[in-house]
Amino acid sequence: MTKMQDDRKIVRVDLDTRSYDILIGNDLLGHAGGEILARLNCKKVAIVTDRNVGALYLDALVESLQTDGIETYTITLDPGEKTKSFDNLIAVVDGVLEARVERSDAVIALGGGVIGDLAGFAAGIVRRGVHFIQIPTSLLAQVDSSVGGKTGINAPHGKNLVGVFHQPDLVLADTSVLDTLSDREFAAGYAEVVKYGLIDQPDFFHWLEKNRTEIFSGRTARAEAIAKSCEAKAAVVAADERETGRRALLNLGHTFGHALEKATEYDSARLVHGEGVAIGMVLAHEFSARMNLASPDDAKRVAHHLKEAGLPTTMGDIDGTLPPPNILMDAIGQDKKVKGGKLTFILTRGIGEAFIADDVPPSEVLAFLTEKHPQ
Amino acid sequence: MTKMQDDRKIVRVDLDTRSYDILIGNDLLGHAGGEILARLNCKKVAIVTDRNVGALYLDALVESLQTDGIETYTITLDPGEKTKSFDNLIAVVDGVLEARVERSDAVIALGGGVIGDLAGFAAGIVRRGVHFIQIPTSLLAQVDSSVGGKTGINAPHGKNLVGVFHQPDLVLADTSVLDTLSDREFAAGYAEVVKYGLIDQPDFFHWLEKNRTEIFSGRTARAEAIAKSCEAKAAVVAADERETGRRALLNLGHTFGHALEKATEYDSARLVHGEGVAIGMVLAHEFSARMNLASPDDAKRVAHHLKEAGLPTTMGDIDGTLPPPNILMDAIGQDKKVKGGKLTFILTRGIGEAFIADDVPPSEVLAFLTEKHPQ
Known part of the structure; x- marks a missing residue:
C-alpha cells in the first residue's frame, strides 16, 4: 500500500x-x-x-x-x-x-x-x-x-x-x-503509534520497543513509524468506514481515555488526548488481566514502554484531584461506544490481540476503577 | 413502485x-x-x-x-x-x-x-x-x-x-x-406537488389542473397526488442521492424562491417556503420565455393554475417592500446552486420540460429581476 x-x-x-x-x-x-x-x-x-x-x-x-x-x-x-x-x-x-x-x-x-x-x-x-x-x-x-x-x-x-x-x-x-513539537506533544502522538502495535501487530510493537529513541530523535525510523501507522489505520478504515464493526478496535484505550479527559475538563495542562489514551491503554490491559483474559505481564510491558516514552500510565500520574469512580463510570456510560445499555470495551488477550467486547459488566468496571483510583 | x-x-x-x-x-x-x-x-x-x-x-x-x-x-x-x-x-x-x-x-x-x-x-x-x-x-x-x-x-x-x-x-x-392545515399551508405544499408535473411529467400537471378542487377537499385524489409526488421524488433521489446531477431539477423555482425568502427575512407572515417556490416557478418559466427557450403561454398557464390554488405568483403579491434587485441578485449568488462563479438555474423548454442550465449570465437575471420588481 x-x-x-x-x-x-x-x-x-x-x-x-x-x-x-x-x-x-x-x-x-x-x-x-x-x-x-x-x-x-x-x-x-x-x-x-x-x-x-x-x-x-x-x-x-x-x-x-x-x-x-x-x-x-x-x-x-x-x-x-x-x-x-x-x-x-x-x-x-x-x-x-x-x-x-x-x-x-x-x-x-x-x-x-x-x-x-x-x-x-x-x-x-x-x-x-x-x-x-x-x-x-x-x-x-x-x-x-x-x-x-x-x-x-x-x-x-x-x-x-x-x-x-x-x-x-x-x-x-x-x-x-x-x-x-515539544517532547510532551510528540509523546502524546506516539501513544497512538503504539496503539496500532497493541491492536493487531505485535511485531510492530516489538520494533517500536527497539526503535523508540530513533523515532523520537527524528531519523528515518520516524517516517517509517508514521507510514506504518497510516497504513494500519487506512486498512481498518477501508474495511469499516462507518464503524459498524472492526473499526471500533481503534478505540483501544479510548473509553477510559475519554472519561479521564472529561474528568480533567479537557484542560490540556493536566491531560492531552494522547496521554489519556496512554493511561487508557494501560487500564485496558490491566482490566483484561483482571478479567483473566490476558497476562498481567503484558500490561506491565505496555506500561513500561509508554513510561519510557515519557507518557503518564496511571490515573495517579495526572495532576490534581480526579472525580470519584462513580463519576468516571457515568462518563464511560455516556461515551458513544455504548449499545443497548451494555458497555462495549476494547479488551485484549495479549499484545497485538485486541478484540471488541460488547458485554462488559458495568459493576466490574466500577470495581476496577475504584481499585485504581489514586484518591 | x-x-x-x-x-x-x-x-x-x-x-x-x-x-x-x-x-x-x-x-x-x-x-x-x-x-x-x-x-x-x-x-x-x-x-x-x-x-x-x-x-x-x-x-x-x-x-x-x-x-x-x-x-x-x-x-x-x-x-x-x-x-x-x-x-x-x-x-x-x-x-x-x-x-x-x-x-x-x-x-x-x-x-x-x-x-x-x-x-x-x-x-x-x-x-x-x-x-x-x-x-x-x-x-x-x-x-x-x-x-x-x-x-x-x-x-x-x-x-x-x-x-x-x-x-x-x-x-x-x-x-x-x-x-x-389552513388553506394557506395546504396551498404552500401544493406548490411542490405542481413542481413534479412541471419538471418532467406534463400528464401529471394536466391531471392536477383537472383535479385541483378534489385534491384540496381531501378525497381520494389527495392521497393519489401525494403518492405520485413521493414516487417522483424517490425516483430522482435514487438516481442522484447527493445532487451531483439530475437531482438539481428538484430546485425548479427554488433559486428565486430562496432569494425571496431571504429578502422577507424568513417571516412566515409575509412568505412561506411553498409560496416562494410558487413565485419562483412562475419566474423560472417567465425567465425561460425571456431567453426564448419556452413559450410565454406556458408561464401564463402555470401562473393561472397556481393562482387558482390560492398561491402568490408575482413578487408584487408579497406584502411589504422588497429589497432592490441587486440585493436579490446577491442572495441568488450566495445560494448554494453556484459553481465556479457561474449561475446554475433550473430553466424550462415548456411544461414538463425542465432542465439544468449552468451558464446563466448574471446580467440577464438582474435585468429580468429589475423588470419584474414591483417597487
Whole structure:
C-alpha cells in the first residue's frame, strides 16, 4: 500500500469514490498548491488553523497556494481541546460561507487533531459537504486523526459526541514540521503509534520497543513509524468506514481515555488526548488481566514502554484531584461506544490481540476503577 | 413502485443499504410504534416537534410508541422557519444526548419541513448519525422535504447552507393530519406537488389542473397526488442521492424562491417556503420565455393554475417592500446552486420540460429581476 516517490511515501486509503492519498515526507507544505491542483479543480480555499500553528506555518502554506493561483481565506482559532465547541464550529462555518467557498472548493485544516476535527466537521456541513484537505502538524494528527474521515466536536455530555463522517480528499503529512513539537506533544502522538502495535501487530510493537529513541530523535525510523501507522489505520478504515464493526478496535484505550479527559475538563495542562489514551491503554490491559483474559505481564510491558516514552500510565500520574469512580463510570456510560445499555470495551488477550467486547459488566468496571483510583 | 396494503400506499426509496419505505394513509400516527419496530431494533426515541403540531398530535404518537414499549423523550420548539437556526440545532442535539439516545435508537421529526430539516440534521450529527424517522404533518413535508435525506438549517448568508445528507429509515405520511392545515399551508405544499408535473411529467400537471378542487377537499385524489409526488421524488433521489446531477431539477423555482425568502427575512407572515417556490416557478418559466427557450403561454398557464390554488405568483403579491434587485441578485449568488462563479438555474423548454442550465449570465437575471420588481 505504501509507495515511494522520490523521498516521499504515499499511503492510499481505498474507499471507492472517496479514496484518497496520504503523502508523507519533507517540505510538503511548500508544495501544497501543486498537490491539491493535481487532485481537485479548486479555485479557493478556507484555511482553518490555530494561533500557534498559524504563526509557524501559515505564511508558507498561503504562499504555496497563491503561487499556484488558489485564492486563500484564513480562519485562526485558539489552540487547545476546548476549541472543539459549537461556538467555534459556528465561527468556522460562518467564515467558510463568508469566503464564498463553493462545493468544488475546499477547506484546509492546518493544525493538530483539534483543528482537523473541527475544520472537517465544518467542511462536512457547509453546503452539505465541500472538499476537505488535512495538513496535520502534530504527530497525533499525522498518524491518527487526519486519516479516516471522523470529524466532530465535544459536547457537555462527552467528547466527540457530535460530528459527521467526512473523508478528506488529500492528507499532507509534512514530517519536517514535527521538529517544532515539544517532547510532551510528540509523546502524546506516539501513544497512538503504539496503539496500532497493541491492536493487531505485535511485531510492530516489538520494533517500536527497539526503535523508540530513533523515532523520537527524528531519523528515518520516524517516517517509517508514521507510514506504518497510516497504513494500519487506512486498512481498518477501508474495511469499516462507518464503524459498524472492526473499526471500533481503534478505540483501544479510548473509553477510559475519554472519561479521564472529561474528568480533567479537557484542560490540556493536566491531560492531552494522547496521554489519556496512554493511561487508557494501560487500564485496558490491566482490566483484561483482571478479567483473566490476558497476562498481567503484558500490561506491565505496555506500561513500561509508554513510561519510557515519557507518557503518564496511571490515573495517579495526572495532576490534581480526579472525580470519584462513580463519576468516571457515568462518563464511560455516556461515551458513544455504548449499545443497548451494555458497555462495549476494547479488551485484549495479549499484545497485538485486541478484540471488541460488547458485554462488559458495568459493576466490574466500577470495581476496577475504584481499585485504581489514586484518591 | 407504489404498492397498496389495505388502504395504505407504500413508496419505496431505493438507496442500497439506505433504502426505506414511505407509508401514505390514514391513522399512521396511531400505528407508529409497530411500524418502527418492524424496521428498527429501537428502545428509545427523541421526538422533535413544534408547539402547534405537538398540541395536536404528540399525545397520540407518544401513546402509540409507549404501548409498543418504546421509551420517549420530547423536544418542543417554536413553530416557523426561524427555528432552523444553529441555536435550535444545539438545543435539539443537547436534548437527544440528554435522552441518551444511542446509535441503534432514533430521532423522530413530528412536524413540517422546518422540524424535519432540523431534527434530521441533529440525527445526522449526534454520535455521527443515529436512526431517523419522519412523520411529516404538512403537505409540503409529505410530498417533498421528508423524502430524500436533505437536512439543514439556515445561515445569515442564506437558506439551507448548512446541513448533511442523512436518509430517514422510515417516513409515515399520515394523510388524516392534513385536515387541520389552513388553506394557506395546504396551498404552500401544493406548490411542490405542481413542481413534479412541471419538471418532467406534463400528464401529471394536466391531471392536477383537472383535479385541483378534489385534491384540496381531501378525497381520494389527495392521497393519489401525494403518492405520485413521493414516487417522483424517490425516483430522482435514487438516481442522484447527493445532487451531483439530475437531482438539481428538484430546485425548479427554488433559486428565486430562496432569494425571496431571504429578502422577507424568513417571516412566515409575509412568505412561506411553498409560496416562494410558487413565485419562483412562475419566474423560472417567465425567465425561460425571456431567453426564448419556452413559450410565454406556458408561464401564463402555470401562473393561472397556481393562482387558482390560492398561491402568490408575482413578487408584487408579497406584502411589504422588497429589497432592490441587486440585493436579490446577491442572495441568488450566495445560494448554494453556484459553481465556479457561474449561475446554475433550473430553466424550462415548456411544461414538463425542465432542465439544468449552468451558464446563466448574471446580467440577464438582474435585468429580468429589475423588470419584474414591483417597487
